[in-house]
Amino acid sequence: MINAVLWILDRLQGLFRRLGADYLSLRAIVEMKLLMDTRRNRSTLGRSYRNADSSGRLWLVYAMNAFFSLFIGLLVSFIPSVMTGMTVLFTYLIVMVALTLITDYAELLLDTTDNAILLPRPVNSRTIWLSRLVHLIVYVSTLALSMVLIPAGAAGYRFGWWLTPVVLLLSVQAVLLAVFLTTLLYLLVVRFTSEEKLKDIIAYLQVGLSLLFTVGYQVVPRLIRPQLTNLTDDGLHTWHYLTPPAWLAGVADSLVNHVFTPGHGVLLALAAGVPPLLLWVSSRYLATDFTTKLTAMGSTTQVHTARKQSRRSVGNWLAARFTRNATERASFELSWLLTGRDRRFKTRAYPALGFLLPMLFVVLRPILEGEVSFESLQEGRMYLLVIYSSQIVMGSFYMNSFQSEDFRAAWVYDAAPVAAPGDIILGNLKAIVFKFFTPFYLVVSAGLLFVWGPQILDDLVAGYIFAVFVTTLEAWVKSRYWKLPFSQEPKTRADSGRTIILMMMLFFFLPLCGLAHWGASFVPGGTILIAGCYAAMLWGTIQSYRKLRWEQFSE
Amino acid sequence: MNPVISIRNLEKSYDQPVLKGVNLDVNAGEIVGYIGPNGAGKSTTIKILLGMIPDFSGEVTVLGRDIRTDALEIKRHVGYVPENAALYEVLTPAEFLLFMGRLYGMDDAVIRRKAEDLLQLVGLADQIDSRMTTFSKGMRQKVLLIAGMIHNPEIIFLDEPLSGLDANAVILVKEILARLREAGKTIFYSSHLMDVVEKISDRIVIINQGTVIADGTIEDLRHQVQSGSLERIFQGLTGDDSTSLRASEFFQALQ
Structure with missing residues (x-):
């Protein structure tokens, strides 16, 4: 294919010369770039492929x-x-x-x-x-x-x-x-x-x-x-x-x-x-x-950009209150800062919020088009669909927090005397929950409360616990080795085996739990019971996190 | 006196053997220069001593503790300055050092005070709250130096600590290392800069192809090879004495 492109370029060399280019250099540069394309892990539409033999990847x-x-x-x-x-x-x-x-x-x-x-x-x-x-x-x-x-x-x-x-x-x-x-x-x-x-x-x-x-x-x-x-x-x-x-x-x-x-x-x-x-x-x-x-x-490398960062943030305040020890707190604050500044994280994680809008469209379109009345919408349980879908947003933010441009800097965890690596994982998880998921969920809840009223408060609580629980579960399922936050090279995204498990989760587990919730919501106190189950399971996964050992982490 | 670092028959292989039976003792208060050609196993040795690579064969004790069983406790008392300036660029020095200090269980107020004092001393006081994205390699290296020492470790491991530093900073670091030795700290560092190693090390250990081929003061080594500068000694010992011939051939090929 490269040869074909170069053949076409050769036919057009007069044009390039007229545009002021040195054609032989241009040809050499283009050839080199095309050659690199066949070897590079390019993220095409956010999907990347591992470079086992990446020449066939394109x-x-x-x-x-x-x-x-x-x-x-x-x-x-x-x-x-x-x-x-x-x-x-x-x-x-x-x-x-x-x-x-x-x-x-x-x-x-x-x-x-x-x-x-x-x-x-x-x-x-x-x-x-x-x-x-x-x-x-x-x-x-x-x-x-x-x-x-x-x-x-x-x-x-x-x-x-x-x-x-x-x-x-x-x-x-x-x-x-x-x-x-x-x-x-x-x-x-x-x-x-x-x-x-x-x-x-x-x-x-x-x-x-x-x-x-x-x-x-x-x-x-x-x-x-x-x-x-x-x-x-x-x-x-x-x-x-x-x-x-x-x-x-x-x-x-x-x-x-x-x-x-x-x-x-x-x-x-x-x-x-x-x-x-x-x-x-x-x-x-x-x-x-x-x-x-x-x-x-x-x-150019500008050395003195006098853009001072302020030292106190909401993150510090939250970290001090919601973490159990110094390591967890350090991890929490690090995630808080990095997620706010890492370009990679922002470009990868934020678009997940876009999935919400089509969801609103699905819920609201029937009303807008007059097919369904506001009252009959209120009688239904469409809100469960929105609640259970919001886990996808949480999952996206959390998964992205394991990658960083500065993934090499994760050596600090190896050099420092950290006894329980679970603290690092939990600190990061909490930061993501507080910084991204909670505000997002509050906005979504406000919308749902507007339509369905305070009677769905227990459903909202259950959904919130569920989203966090499933996220802790995903980490269990998806990998043989545990990973530390911000320690993965952005190029190596999840391989296909894990993606399949993740997909099963999305198409099987989330709807299943949603269905159970839907069924329980017809029984008095059923939703509370569901929320209690989720909370117990979340407690369980967190306890298992605390017991993690360094041997369970990959090199 | 018991050695603070003791290595016996250390072997480690990845695909090929990297370390083939290294034996070494380091006493408290020594500055040991650990040199060798590229790929000789310098960084691997340091990482094993830090407990970062758990699977190896042989006996390694640091501060009288077995690195296999007591890595955590050892890590509390040693410091590490890595080679490739890997840090979270989007953080400020203050934030990065606070993070590092906390991993060592230090109190926030103490970390802040030390970070400010130390950054001031290396001339980074004005940048304490600026993101490190814009820092030069030397500035980052200074931050890493502080990060490796902020918990006041007994032993400090440095992997190419002077790379990227300008001449004044090199002198400063050399002075700092001398002070640390006076305070009884042990310093173990690898470098390619022979003249610096020659000037500040009490002891020089040369490693080649996974084994220690020379160990002693600069005088010992001179005596051993009957040669002047450390560069010449290094060349003599690592068996690469064809460089001047290759240089002239290189020049010929350019013509």
Whole structure:
């Protein structure tokens, strides 16, 4: 594949020369980057793969993309409305590409580690910038191709083979849209900030965007669901003009059904015009600044940033009250500080909050659409679904607290005279419970109390204990060896065996407990009994934590 | 006098044997320079002495206690300054030292007072509440030095303690090590900087391919190899005397 890319680049070398790049250097850099891609553990959409032999790993990602695109292909072949089917396809493509970009963008374009290698060499900055851009486009295109090939084939099979190349061509526009929308956001951020804060802001941006896309991914299918059931074309709606995937779908619609309304003309103009416009805007106004700032970022080390940290925080106050000994307290405060400052943690853990919004959507949509009255909702026990799902958020925060960019710093636990490693684990667990889960749960509870009133207070208490209990249990189930907080390299995520157990937990254990709770809630005092059981089990796991020995921890 | 560190027939292998029967005694108040080529087993020895690697064969006692059974108690009385400047960068020195001190069971007020005094002495008073992300390698190394000594240990293990420090800081650290020896502390450290090892060590132990090949004062070693500087002695003992030939060949290949 690398050779194919280089072959294409060779054909385009005149273009690169005209853009001011030293082509031979550019070719060498791109080749090196592509080679590294096949060996690197890249986090694609938050999933990483262990590098047993990672040269085949990129192919695995492609294969998985192709597999998931099968479903999109099925939709495309079964939805009668071309407009709807194509909107689904392009939404999927744009969302997936944008998500990939958000998680990998920093690594791809903002990767300043090669500054140290490239800047001292006789290579000009435009060559470096262009080689990064070429690399990004190659990376994204191959990913997009693996996602769109099967659906494009499905569309061709159904509407005539001439449509397949058209869909592929429209996909190029879709990818460009995704790339430039993401780029534009990043460039804007760079434009209005100092390089010192850039990476921090990008971290928050990643959180925000992932949230947005997670929600979008959940909401868009629901928006078009009425049309899925409707199953026929019913013309264009206002929202078509506002959603980029619909622009592209409009073009396919015109071609397949031979409809050329003024509305379709507008969609065609948007589909054809907006991506080049974005390219022009981003290169004309923002790219130069971006390059200089990037170059500056890796090469300067500001030593004296007089940003003083305050010494007292709520964390100290809580740690003093809710921990049993000095080690536990030290671990609690460390987690409190690191989770607030570690970019990695923030970008990985916060998006989990996004799962809540679709949940609200599920609960509230029937009311909003008038299908179910507020009163009949109150009679049901839908709140249990929300309560039991909130454990996922707790689990996500907790699991992420075991990884850190500074994982090597965990040597301190080995060097220090810590008798009971369980103290370290419990300190961290408590910090996560107090800092993230409790506030989150309070907000959720407030919402549920608003609908169902104080009669569900006991259910809320039971749910809270349950979430913490299951989290302590997950650590038991998921690994042969125990791990210390912030001691894992972010790249090595859970391997597949553990993921399966975790999945079983999500799809089997959580619903089962929810069901038991649901049943018990019909019996007077049943909920209290359930809460008592959870509390007893939580007490049990905590006691077992306290008995942990160092031998149970991996090297 | 009983040795504070005693190593008998220490062997340790990962995929290949790293340590092949190391024997060594260190007395209280000694500064021992532990040197050897890359991969000779220096860091492994230190980690075993600290109780960080429990599976090895041979007998190791530190402060009269068996490292296998009493690691926890030993850890309370020894300090460690690691090589690769690994610390939680997003913390401030004050926060990091507070965390470290607590793991040694120290009182918060004592940790704070010591941290402030010690950071002041190494010239980091202004950065005490700044995140270490922006620190240079030398600044981080200073924080690690303090972190390794804040609990006032009897024995201090240092793995390349001077790497990344500027000339003034090197002098400062050397002075600090001399004071610690006066106070009866034992210092065991590994380094590549021969001239520094030569100047501040009472005793030099050279390890090569997993065994101790020389052990004595700098005078002993000079006598043994009939050679001047420690660099020459090191070269003579580790059997690498072809360097000048290889240097000229290297130069030839560039032409």
